[in-house]
Amino acid sequence: MTRDDRIGLRHGAGGPAMRELVQSVFARNAGDAGGDSLGLAQLDDGAAVRVGERWLVYTTDAHVVKPIFFRGGDIGRLAVSGTVNDLAMMGATEPLGLACAIVLEEGFERTALLRIQDSIERACAEAGTAIHTGDTKVMGRGEVDGIVITTTGFGFADRIVRDDGLRPGDEILVTGTLGDHGFAVLAERHDLALHGELRSDVAPLNGLVARALAAGGETVVAMKDPTRGGVAGALCEMAAKSGVGVLLDEVSLPVRRAVRAASELLGIDVLHVANEGKALLGVRPQEAKRVLEALRAHPLGRDACRIGRCSDELPGRVVLDTGFGRRLVAESDGELLPRIC
C-alpha cells in the first residue's frame, strides 16, 4: 500500500494534497451545478443557491483545534467565526443562523463545555447571529480527542463574491496582521517563551466585510480568508482560479513583532500560517483606497493595508518582492501544523 492509499495529516492541511483529495473523492462527480447554484465544483468557501432575486449562501466547517483553549480564543469562538467568515467571504454578511453539531469524548468536563458554550454565545452576539439547532454525540474514552465542533451557517447575499474574480491591475488588501492565530496555537502547544505576546486573532469579520462592500460595491471582486494554508495558500488559489499573477510586497506585509520572532524561531514562514480573523480582498484599482479607508475605520481593520497587485505575468503564481529580489511563493503541503483550526 503506497502512502497515498491512506489519508495523511497533509490531506487536512488546506493545500494541494487536500485539494487533490476533494477533487478525486468528494467532488469527482460534481458537475457544474448550473446557473442557479454554485457548489462543490467551484471549490469555494461555501455553496450558493438562487432564491428569488437573492442567493442563499451556506458553508460548513469541522473544528478540531488543539488545544481547545488558547490565548485570544477557544474552539467555540473559532467554530462561530470560521463559519461566519466563510459566509462573509461570499458576500453574505448577515448570517440568518447557525447549526452546531458537537462530538464529545466520554469524560469531557462539563465546566469546559460551559466555557466553550459561553464563548460560542459571545461570538454569535458579536456577529449578530445565534445557534438555532444542533446535535450532540458522545464517543467512548479514547475514541475522540476531547471535542469536535462542526458549525454550518447560512445567509442571503445580493451578489456572490467569488475567489476567482481577480484581473491584472487589481489591488490585494489584507485586513490586518498575519499569522496571529497559527503562532498563538503553536505557542500554546509547544509552551514557547513568546507565549504571552502571541494571541489569536479569531473573530467574526462580517461587520468589517460589510463596510468594505458598502464602500467598494462591485469593485470588490474577490475575497478569501487566509485560514489553513495561510496567505500563501489563499493567494495561490485565488491566482490560479483567476488566471492572474500576484506580486506581493514583503515590506508591506503587516506582521507583529512576536509573530516575526516565533516565525524565525520555528522556521515557519508566516505566509503559511493560519489566520482566523483576517480577510484578503481583491479590489479594482480605482476603488482600492476607498475600500482600505473603510476597513481601517473598523476596529477589526485598523492594521489593514495593501500588500500586492495582480498582473498578467506568471498567471496562477504568487511572487514575493523581498526588496532584494523576487521569489515564488509556494503553497505549503505540509504536516507542520495539524489541528490548527
Added chain:
Amino acid sequence: MTRDDRIGLRHGAGGPAMRELVQSVFARNAGDAGGDSLGLAQLDDGAAVRVGERWLVYTTDAHVVKPIFFRGGDIGRLAVSGTVNDLAMMGATEPLGLACAIVLEEGFERTALLRIQDSIERACAEAGTAIHTGDTKVMGRGEVDGIVITTTGFGFADRIVRDDGLRPGDEILVTGTLGDHGFAVLAERHDLALHGELRSDVAPLNGLVARALAAGGETVVAMKDPTRGGVAGALCEMAAKSGVGVLLDEVSLPVRRAVRAASELLGIDVLHVANEGKALLGVRPQEAKRVLEALRAHPLGRDACRIGRCSDELPGRVVLDTGFGRRLVAESDGELLPRIC
C-alpha cells in the same frame, strides 16, 4: 467530582440525560426565537426561519456509527438519510442541498472513503438532492476513531410540522418495521449469529413523507423519526410536548422475526432501539386511514400501520397495551447503545 461533572455516553443517547445537557448547556440562554423562527428553545429536530411566505428549515447531525459499514448501509448513507429525514419530519420534503464536514483519522484508507462517498452520492440521488459544500479535517492516529461525518441540510416548507401537535383522539402511525437499524449495527459489532437476517433500514424518507402530507394535508399534525432512543424516546417526547397520553397497542407493532429474536437474545426492548428509515406520524382520526393508504402505496411504507392512539389519560406518558395488561413505556437513559448513529 461527581459523575455529572463529566460527560457520559448516556449524554449522547437521545434520552433524558441528553435533554438535560442540551437544556442546561447549549440551550440555556435560548429564548423563544420569536414568531418568525423556531430554534433551540423548541428542541425539535431542526430549526426554521420565515423567508417570504415559506419556512426555510435546517438541521444538522454528527454521525459516529461503529462499525462504519454494516448490513443495509454505512456511515455515508446514514449521514445523508439522517439529515434528509430530519428535514422531512418538519415538512421540508425537497431538500435544497446538503453540506458535509468530514473528520478523518490519519491512516484512514482511501478505498473506504471512496466507498462511503459512493454511498453518499447514491443516497443523495434517492433523496433528489446533492452535497453542495463540505470541509475536510484530519486528526492524528488515535485522535479520532476512523471517521466522523456531519451533515447539514436545508429546504423550504410551506407549513412546519412540529413534534408537539398531538391531541386526544389522534392516531399514531409508523411507516414500517421497528428496530432494524439498531439491531443490525449491534449484530455487526457483536458478531451475532442472527447477523445475516438483520439489515439496517437506513433510507431517505422525504419521498414517502411527501406522499403522506399530500394525502393528509394539515391533518398530519406531528412527525418524528424514531432514531436514537427509538420509538419509546420519540413518543415520550411527542407526548410530553403535546400534553397528551399515548396508548400503544403491542400486538400491532411491526417487528421482523430476526429483530424479535435479537431483542430477546440481548434483552433489549425493540421500542428503545434506533430506526433510520422510519417515521412516526400523528394524524387526526378522520384522515388516518387515507394517510395510511398513501404510506403503504410507497415502497418504503409497505409495512406501515397504526400502532396507537392519543388520549387525555396520563398526559405526557406512553402506555403499552400488551393484550394482558398495560405498562408504562419509559425512555431509555441507557449507555447500552453508544455510537448507533
